Amino acid sequence: MANYLIIGGSSGIGRALVDQLLNEGHSVAVWAREQRDLPSNVAFTTYDVIGEADPDKSAIPDGLDGLVYCPGSINLKSFRSLKAPAFREAFELNVVGAVRCLQACERHLKKAENASVVFFSTVAVQRGMPFHAGIAAAKGAIEGLTRSLAAEYAPAIRVNAIAPSLTDTPLAEKLLATDDKRQASADRHPLKRVGTAEEIAAMAAFLLSEKAAFMTGQVIGMDGGLGAV
Numbered sequence: 001m002a003n004y005l006i007i008g009g010s011s012g013i014g015r016a017l018v019d020q021l022l023n024e025g026h027s028v029a030v031w032a033r034e035q036r037d038l039p040s041n042v043a044f045t046t047y048d049v050i051g052e053a054d055p056d057k058s059a060i061p062d063g064l065d066g067l068v069y070c071p072g073s074i075n076l077k078s079f080r081s082l083k084a085p086a087f088r089e090a091f092e093l094n095v096v097g098a099v100r101c102l103q104a105c106e107r108h109l110k111k112a113e114n115a116s117v118v119f120f121s122t123v124a125v126q127r128g129m130p131f132h133a134g135i136a137a138a139k140g141a142i143e144g145l146t147r148s149l150a151a152e153y154a155p156a157i158r159v160n161a162i163a164p165s166l167t168d169t170p171l172a173e174k175l176l177a178t179d180d181k182r183q184a185s186a187d188r189h190p191l192k193r194v195g196t197a198e199e200i201a202a203m204a205a206f207l208l209s210e211k212a213a214f215m216t217g218q219v220i221g222m223d224g225g226l227g228a229v
Contacts, residue, residue, distance in 0.1 A: 003027045003061040004208060007049065007101050008070035010036040012169035013120070016201035017068060018042060024205070029061050031101070049097030050089070055104040064108035066116040066208040069098040072139075074171055076131040086134055094138040095145065102149075109157050116208045117153075119146050121163040123223040139163075143219050150217030158216040160207045165223035167195040190225030 004021055008014045009030035015038075021028050022039065029043040038044055045059040049071050073093055075086060098119060109115040121139040124132040143161060150159040166172055166185050176182045176194065186193045200222055206212055207220075221227045 001025050001027060002065035002208070003029070003063055004066045004068070005029045005031065005061060005064060005105065006068045006070060007031050007047075007097075008072075009042075009068075010034055010038055010044075012070070012171055013164075013167065013197045013200045013204070014068070014070035016197040017070075017204050020198075020201050020205045021208075027061065029059070031055065031059070049101065050092050055101055057104055060105055060108050062108070063111060064105055065112045065114065066118070067102065067105050067109065068118040068204055068208070069101060070120060071097055072120055072122075072171065073135060074175065075134050076175075077134070078131055079133045082134050087137060090134045090138040091141065094135075095141045098142065098145070114210055114213055115157040116212070117149070117157060117159045118204050118207050119159070119161040121146075121161045121219055123163050123165045123221060123227045125163065126219075126221070127227045146219060147217045154216060158207075158212070160212070160215055160217070161219045162200060162203050162207070163219050163221045163223065163227070164195055164200050165189060165226045167197060167200055169197050188226065189223070190229040193224065195222060195224060 004026055006014050006018055009018045010032040018028050030038060031045045031047040033048050035044045047055055071093055073090055119142050121143050122135060124136040125140045125143055146159050146161040153159055203222055
């Protein structure tokens with residue numbers, strides 16, 4: 001049994017990952033703004049990654065085997081309408097929050113034998129997509145952070161990232177709100193559908209596990225072929 005900390009684990013991909021890790025018999029802690037319907041056997045701590053407050057280190061599980069940073073945003077606007085505060089907010093949520101959480105947990109992760117960190121990027125970093133400037137810029141920083149930390153932390157801690165396309169989660173509900181919108185989103189992918197939270201979470205669970213013990217510094221596309229085909 002391993003001990004995992006999921007940042008933003010009360011909704012979407014993070015919530016699906018919590019369920020998968022619990023089903024595998026692991027111990028799971030969650031930091032998020034809201035507890036929602038998390039199971040009673042999850043150690044929950046209220047934490048908002050946006051802001052100046054550092055995490056409560058007393059809430060970090062002893063012998064931490066893995067950390068997954070799930071918070072993200074979808075703010076699709078033209079570059080002209082994206083002002084500097086919008087870029088700062090995206091960077092604060094996606095990058096600075098991840099840095100703050102990882103720095104708080106670094107010492108605990110180094111105590112584990114096969115520690116793993118998983119970040120989330122987006123297919124829009126590697127494939128140019130209109131109206132994605134804000135999120136692509138922030139997630140591009142996450143990809144750079146992934147590779148830099150993989151080099152710095154090796155061999156003690158593995159660091160990888162997942163780059164999904166549009167996934168059927170509460171974060172994307174406005175983009176999938178009607179049958180027409182859902183079909184249009186599906187048609188953009190070679191596999192002709194959008195991804196599910198459970199599918200992306202399964203990759204995160206794999207990257208946390210010893211089955212991925214020879215993987216670090218990777219950005220793995222889970223995008224229905226959108227980024228490559």
